[in-house]
Amino acid sequence: MPTAPDKRGPAPTLRDVAARADVSATIASRVLNDDPSVRVRDDTRARIHEVAQALGYVPNGLARSLRKSRSDAIGLVMHNLASPLNTTVLEGVRGRCADAGYVTLVADSDQLTVDSSRLRTFLARGRLDGVILHVGYGHHDRLIEEVSRHLPAVLVNADLTAPVPAVRLDDTAAGRLATSHLISLGHTDICFIGGPEGSVTSLGRQSGYEAALEESGRQPRIDAIRAGWGPEDGEAAALELLRRPALPTAIVVANVVTASGVLTVLRSAGVRVPDDISVVAIHDAWFAKHLAIPLTTVQLPLFELGETAAGLLLGTLAGKEPSDRVLITDPPPHLIPRESTAAPRAGAR
Amino acid sequence: MPTAPDKRGPAPTLRDVAARADVSATIASRVLNDDPSVRVRDDTRARIHEVAQALGYVPNGLARSLRKSRSDAIGLVMHNLASPLNTTVLEGVRGRCADAGYVTLVADSDQLTVDSSRLRTFLARGRLDGVILHVGYGHHDRLIEEVSRHLPAVLVNADLTAPVPAVRLDDTAAGRLATSHLISLGHTDICFIGGPEGSVTSLGRQSGYEAALEESGRQPRIDAIRAGWGPEDGEAAALELLRRPALPTAIVVANVVTASGVLTVLRSAGVRVPDDISVVAIHDAWFAKHLAIPLTTVQLPLFELGETAAGLLLGTLAGKEPSDRVLITDPPPHLIPRESTAAPRAGAR
DNA sequence: TTGTAGGCGTTATCAT
DNA sequence: ATGATAACGCCTACAA
Numbered sequence: 146m147p148t149a150p151d152k153r154g155p156a157p158t159l160r161d162v163a164a165r166a167d168v169s170a171t172i173a174s175r176v177l178n179d180d181p182s183v184r185v186r187d188d189t190r191a192r193i194h195e196v197a198q199a200l201g202y203v204p205n206g207l208a209r210s211l212r213k214s215r216s217d218a219i220g221l222v223m224h225n226l227a228s229p230l231n232t233t234v235l236e237g238v239r240g241r242c243a244d245a246g247y248v249t250l251v252a253d254s255d256q257l258t259v260d261s262s263r264l265r266t267f268l269a270r271g272r273l274d275g276v277i278l279h280v281g282y283g284h285h286d287r288l289i290e291e292v293s294r295h296l297p298a299v300l301v302n303a304d305l306t307a308p309v310p311a312v313r314l315d316d317t318a319a320g321r322l323a324t325s326h327l328i329s330l331g332h333t334d335i336c337f338i339g340g341p342e343g344s345v346t347s348l349g350r351q352s353g354y355e356a357a358l359e360e361s362g363r364q365p366r367i368d369a370i371r372a373g374w375g376p377e378d379g380e381a382a383a384l385e386l387l388r389r390p391a392l393p394t395a396i397v398v399a400n401v402v403t404a405s406g407v408l409t410v411l412r413s414a415g416v417r418v419p420d421d422i423s424v425v426a427i428h429d430a431w432f433a434k435h436l437a438i439p440l441t442t443v444q445l446p447l448f449e450l451g452e453t454a455a456g457l458l459l460g461t462l463a464g465k466e467p468s469d470r471v472l473i474t475d476p477p478p479h480l481i482p483r484e485s486t487a488a489p490r491a492g493a494r
Numbered sequence: 495m496p497t498a499p500d501k502r503g504p505a506p507t508l509r510d511v512a513a514r515a516d517v518s519a520t521i522a523s524r525v526l527n528d529d530p531s532v533r534v535r536d537d538t539r540a541r542i543h544e545v546a547q548a549l550g551y552v553p554n555g556l557a558r559s560l561r562k563s564r565s566d567a568i569g570l571v572m573h574n575l576a577s578p579l580n581t582t583v584l585e586g587v588r589g590r591c592a593d594a595g596y597v598t599l600v601a602d603s604d605q606l607t608v609d610s611s612r613l614r615t616f617l618a619r620g621r622l623d624g625v626i627l628h629v630g631y632g633h634h635d636r637l638i639e640e641v642s643r644h645l646p647a648v649l650v651n652a653d654l655t656a657p658v659p660a661v662r663l664d665d666t667a668a669g670r671l672a673t674s675h676l677i678s679l680g681h682t683d684i685c686f687i688g689g690p691e692g693s694v695t696s697l698g699r700q701s702g703y704e705a706a707l708e709e710s711g712r713q714p715r716i717d718a719i720r721a722g723w724g725p726e727d728g729e730a731a732a733l734e735l736l737r738r739p740a741l742p743t744a745i746v747v748a749n750v751v752t753a754s755g756v757l758t759v760l761r762s763a764g765v766r767v768p769d770d771i772s773v774v775a776i777h778d779a780w781f782a783k784h785l786a787i788p789l790t791t792v793q794l795p796l797f798e799l800g801e802t803a804a805g806l807l808l809g810t811l812a813g814k815e816p817s818d819r820v821l822i823t824d825p826p827p828h829l830i831p832r833e834s835t836a837a838p839r840a841g842a843r
Numbered sequence: 844t845t846g847t848a849g850g851c852g853t854t855a856t857c858a859t
Numbered sequence: 860a861t862g863a864t865a866a867c868g869c870c871t872a873c874a875a
């Protein structure tokens with residue numbers, strides 16, 4: 146057990162260590178930081194480490210950062226942390242940063258937008274070396290502009306073409322995969338339930354859906370409903386569908402969370418999945434198999450998305466010239482078949 | 495639009511502002527910080543603000559923190575961020591801290607435990623004013639000891655009695671509420687599916703379950719299964735139940751995530767909920783209504799848990815003497831009835 | 844092989 | 860009403 150310095154009294158500084166070890170602060174600093182260009186006698190080195198240990202010396206990160214003008218900290222501005230999808234991205238970011246010796250500060254994009262003093266607190270110069278922005282589909286242009294003016298920044302799944310490096314998932318490929326899965330089961334009457342108005346993520350998935358339909362040849366019918374990313378948006382969209390004279394035989398939902406609501410509404414309406422209608426959603430998550438009916442999904446590399454964004458930022462900080470637009474194609478979208486998709490009923494159109 | 499300082503060249507410092515405004519750094523500092531004890535001519539004050547604005551001056555948080563020896567940052571060491579339950583706690587913490595002008599650094603407890611150099615990076619003296627530890631049921635005594643030796647700390651739902659302030663939910667009340675709901679529906683043969691071995695959270699909920707049974711009078715049968723907090727633990731527990739010669743008429747599951755797995759397995763086994771068996775779980779979450787069957791839950795104030803923990807820590811930092819053990823009883827556990835609970839079948843025991 | 848001195852940007856104390 | 864100075868703790872030329 147290391148000797149506890151006990152929380153009484155001020156924490157020992159480098160000079161305390163140096164004094165006790167009978168060397169100058171310079172030597173102590175260089176030895177403790179494993180500076181290879183310093184040559185000290187082995188016993189001196191040992192003594193310094195010993196004293197540091199005994200005193201429970203912990204270097205002051207603030208002073209170090211001030212001196213080196215880098216904080217080894219990055220900021221993550223995140224939209225909707227309640228979504229497990231976003232949490233996965235966060236984990237990817239945090240993991241990669243930790244590997245590189247960086248710590249991660251988390252902020253909520255909505256709060257930062259509402260209260261500009263919070264933004265300033267967060268951006269307080271020196272505290273952050275860079276920022277990753279995952280701000281959703283809202284109108285955060287202003288926030289992005291403000292942040293990227295102060296610090297190196299990377300955008301994740303951003304909906305706008307800002308002059309800032311950005312990382313995206315391959316939404317088109319995902320939409321195409323989901324749709325062609327249905328087509329290969331024999332479906333032709335397929336509806337797309339998308340995200341909110343103006344979301345390029347949703348638009349990308351929709352264009353994949355359309356592409357797959359067109360490639361299938363047979364006079365496809367494009368049928369897209371705008372919804373949102375929440376479960377209640379899925380409920381609303383499903384309700385809208387139910388008001389129609391006839392249901393399509395299959396649905397592609399742009400998001401697994403939205404799909405949760407779709408399935409629940411279909412169930413309470415007595416519509417059987419997949420007998421009456423097939424459903425496939427984009428993004429996999431732990432709960433997909435536990436929904437009203439185990440949901441067939443297209444898995445996208447969310448964790449890698451976070452890692453890539455972090456890697457890009459860290460690279461920039463290390464002086465590399467960043468590619469300003471990255472599309473994550475590896476691993477590619479991956480279909481996870483469960484029970485919500487099947488061939489259309491014999492009688493169905 | 496504020497004049498952009500452009501990212502070229504070093505950021506302006508307080509001295510730059512002072513020089514341009516033709517005052518000393520002292521005055522500039524005090525004016526910009528609204529020090530009430532400084533009396534300057536209005537035009538001087540205006541000039542300083544103007545220059546700061548024009549230069550795009552942003553104070554350096556590092557230097558300020560170093561000088562004041564406080565960073566206005568707290569650390570959150572979190573276990574299993576993948577769980578939406580934990581995310582809610584995080585949001586509570588982050589929200590309360592942001593209100594108080596603090597930023598939040600997030601770390602993963604497992605990583606911190608595995609790699610001691612990461613712990614040191616995270617704790618780097620000066621960077622954090624305090625730490626909130628939400629480390630789950632694992633054996634993190636060592637981590638907790640280490641952290642709390644360096645910094646003021648608050649524990650959340652911790653499983654051990656450490657000499658550190660701690661905040662807990664009222665697990666006993668939750669377990670009791672869930673169970674008495676079933677009892678009032680007429681159930682007597684009720685099984686409890688708990689969390690992992692040694693979790694005091696689970697133990698607390700179980701003791702509430704037992705208390706409710708005992709209070710019901712009629713020769714209760716205690717029947718508890720140890721499981722875990724993940725959906726797959728719920729699946730395993732349900733499978734175990736299905737191997738029995740006879741099923742109980744109702745189940746209390748200690749966690750809504752675990753319950754997801756329970757419901758899914760019951761469904762694939764053809765056991766109807768709530769006709770054949772009722773299920774109630776502790777903790778509410780957005781997905782509860784979207785599961786194999788909409789799940790009756792007992793809602794606990796997770797967000798408030800985070801807020802309270804943060805409040806306690808911030809209070810300590812402000813010099814208040816902390817109460818060293820807080821049980822959150824307000825709002826009290828709240829039953830949210832859905833479709834997974836009903837009276838036992840007439841024929842049932 | 845080791846030490847000295849200066850400065851990172853701020854703010855608090857004391858002086859004018 | 861304003862300014863000079865020192866100090867927070869560390870790192871790193873440069874000097875010895």
